[in-house]
Amino acid sequence: MYNPKSLKAEEFISHEEVLETLEYAAANKHNAALIDEILEKAKRRKGLSHREAAVLLDCDIEEKNQEIYRLAEQIKKDFYGNRIVMFAPLYLSNYCVNGCVYCPYHAKNKHIARKKLAQEDVAREVCALQDMGHKRLAIEAGEDPVNNPIEYILECVKTIYSIKHKNGAIRRVNVNIAATTVENYRKLKEAEIGTYILFQETYHKESYEKLHPTGPKHNYAYHTEAMDRAMEGGIDDVGLGVLFGLELYRYEFAALLMHAEHLEAVHGVGPHTISVPRVKRADDIDPDVFDNGIDDDTFAKIIACIRISVPYTGMIISTRESKACRERVLHLGISQISGASRTSVGGYYEPEKEDECSEQFDVSDNRTLDEVVRWLMELGYIPSFCTACYREGRTGDRFMSLCKSGQIQNCCHPNALMTLQEYLMDYASEDTRKIGEALIQAELKNIPKEKVRHLVEENLQNIRNGLRDFRL
Numbered sequence: 001m002y003n004p005k006s007l008k009a010e011e012f013i014s015h016e017e018v019l020e021t022l023e024y025a026a027a028n029k030h031n032a033a034l035i036d037e038i039l040e041k042a043k044r045r046k047g048l049s050h051r052e053a054a055v056l057l058d059c060d061i062e063e064k065n066q067e068i069y070r071l072a073e074q075i076k077k078d079f080y081g082n083r084i085v086m087f088a089p090l091y092l093s094n095y096c097v098n099g100c101v102y103c104p105y106h107a108k109n110k111h112i113a114r115k116k117l118a119q120e121d122v123a124r125e126v127c128a129l130q131d132m133g134h135k136r137l138a139i140e141a142g143e144d145p146v147n148n149p150i151e152y153i154l155e156c157v158k159t160i161y162s163i164k165h166k167n168g169a170i171r172r173v174n175v176n177i178a179a180t181t182v183e184n185y186r187k188l189k190e191a192e193i194g195t196y197i198l199f200q201e202t203y204h205k206e207s208y209e210k211l212h213p214t215g216p217k218h219n220y221a222y223h224t225e226a227m228d229r230a231m232e233g234g235i236d237d238v239g240l241g242v243l244f245g246l247e248l249y250r251y252e253f254a255a256l257l258m259h260a261e262h263l264e265a266v267h268g269v270g271p272h273t274i275s276v277p278r279v280k281r282a283d284d285i286d287p288d289v290f291d292n293g294i295d296d297d298t299f300a301k302i303i304a305c306i307r308i309s310v311p312y313t314g315m316i317i318s319t320r321e322s323k324a325c326r327e328r329v330l331h332l333g334i335s336q337i338s339g340a341s342r343t344s345v346g347g348y349y350e351p352e353k354e355d356e357c358s359e360q361f362d363v364s365d366n367r368t369l370d371e372v373v374r375w376l377m378e379l380g381y382i383p384s385f386c387t388a389c390y391r392e393g394r395t396g397d398r399f400m401s402l403c404k405s406g407q408i409q410n411c412c413h414p415n416a417l418m419t420l421q422e423y424l425m426d427y428a429s430e431d432t433r434k435i436g437e438a439l440i441q442a443e444l445k446n447i448p449k450e451k452v453r454h455l456v457e458e459n460l461q462n463i464r465n466g467l468r469d470f471r472l
């Protein structure tokens with residue numbers, strides 16, 4: 001029985017409800033009157049139910065689809081402006097006891113080099129990341145209670161926050177580790193992590209069990225209920241995602257939104273972010289083995305439909321996607337991207353030798369952070385290294401209310417400009433700096449409150465004079 005308020009995975013992600021939603025969407029995909037009604041609701045910026053969103057995803061009336069894309073772009077502009085938050089993944093360990101069939105870290109893979117960073121290695125990786133200009137990381141690890149226990153993850157978080165190298169500092173550590181206990185989530189919260197990210201991989205229980213044949217991750221309910229435990233442990237920023245390619249995308253899309261509705265219904269706050277990874281080639285993984293791969297058009301439609309369905313949720317795209325693909329979808333709703341990522345353990349400090357490869361998957365965007373930053377600015381975006389909300393305690397519903405009150409232009413936008421100025425002073429190439437300085441001057445005019453604008457101008461000058469870390 002479907003119940004968004006239930007704490008049982010099979011009830012808040014009811015298989016029957018997903019199937020009925022897909023039937024409803026298929027039956028209404030040419031229903032122009034209903035589609036108009038849903039679009040009208042979406043224009044009120046209050047989001048859509050999974051059923052309404054599924055109809056839009058299925059809609060094959062060209063003119064209405066164009067309206068969906070236009071609305072997604074407008075909603076992104078209204079809530080997130082032209083800022084794109086930058087981050088990088090940091091792989092701590094690829095030891096793993098699970099059997100995920102799409103991931104080269106699976107326990108049966110005897111070919112991949114197994115690596116785990118010691119604290120000195122973490123420090124070296126962090127310095128290398130700071131030298132590029134990164135301020136925000138997402139730490140990644142396989143699941144292995146012996147090699148990567150929670151104590152190890154906590155120690156790494158502490159090391160990362162402790163490294164102050166030149167003008168650099170990592171100011172926010174998001175964590176992407178396997179589902180764990182309330183007690184462990186509490187420890188992560190105490191370690192002052194930012195978002196806890198866990199991809200569902202697939203919401204389809206039967207497929208999930210086949211795709212995770214062995215190890216603790218086999219337990220569908222434990223994995224699916226992880227965000228509730230995280231919230232019980234005090235973490236109020238959680239990041240959802242599915243790995244597109246494993247199951248039918250329509251199924252995943254409806255279930256993902258049901259998960260978001262469940263979090264809102266039970267905890268009063270929806271997901272902080274949604275990621276949209278697609279399965280990639282990796283060590284012993286051939287993505288073509290999975291039948292449900294999606295093309296770029298479908299990918300773009302999914303992103304646009306997520307954007308208008310959950311307007312207050314950030315959306316993340318990684319370097320799994322190419323420059324061209326990222327360029328195509330940025331304006332449809334993406335608010336965070338990674339840059340210059342390495343998916344190997346220890347790959348930032350030192351590139352790996354071919355015979356000791358530990359990478360999780362091939363990246364499709366191999367540009368440096370400077371190149372990504374310049375590219376974003378040339379496209380009219382403001383690359384942001386801001387971490388202010390989390391450091392000011394604006395997490396969970398406090399962040400959402402900032403977003404809902406439309407104060408982003410007076411708060412996030414100035415913070416983006418100040419952190420970009422820091423980046424330009426400390427890390428940018430000459431060309432990038434010139435483009436950035438001009439962009440900041442032009443963007444200052446878009447700060448509505450005069451008082452805030454003056455303060456930001458003053459802070460920008462302070463940054464040019466060598467001071468750091470200003471935020472509103």
Ligand code: SAM
Binds near residue numbers: 103104285
């Ligand atoms: N081990 C943790 C867990 O079980 O959730 C999470 C960390 S894992 C390093 C991060 C994510 O990478 C996984 O959740 C999965 O979605 C994704 N991933 C695994 N194999 C992949 C592949 N071949 N291509 C693209 N993404 C992949």
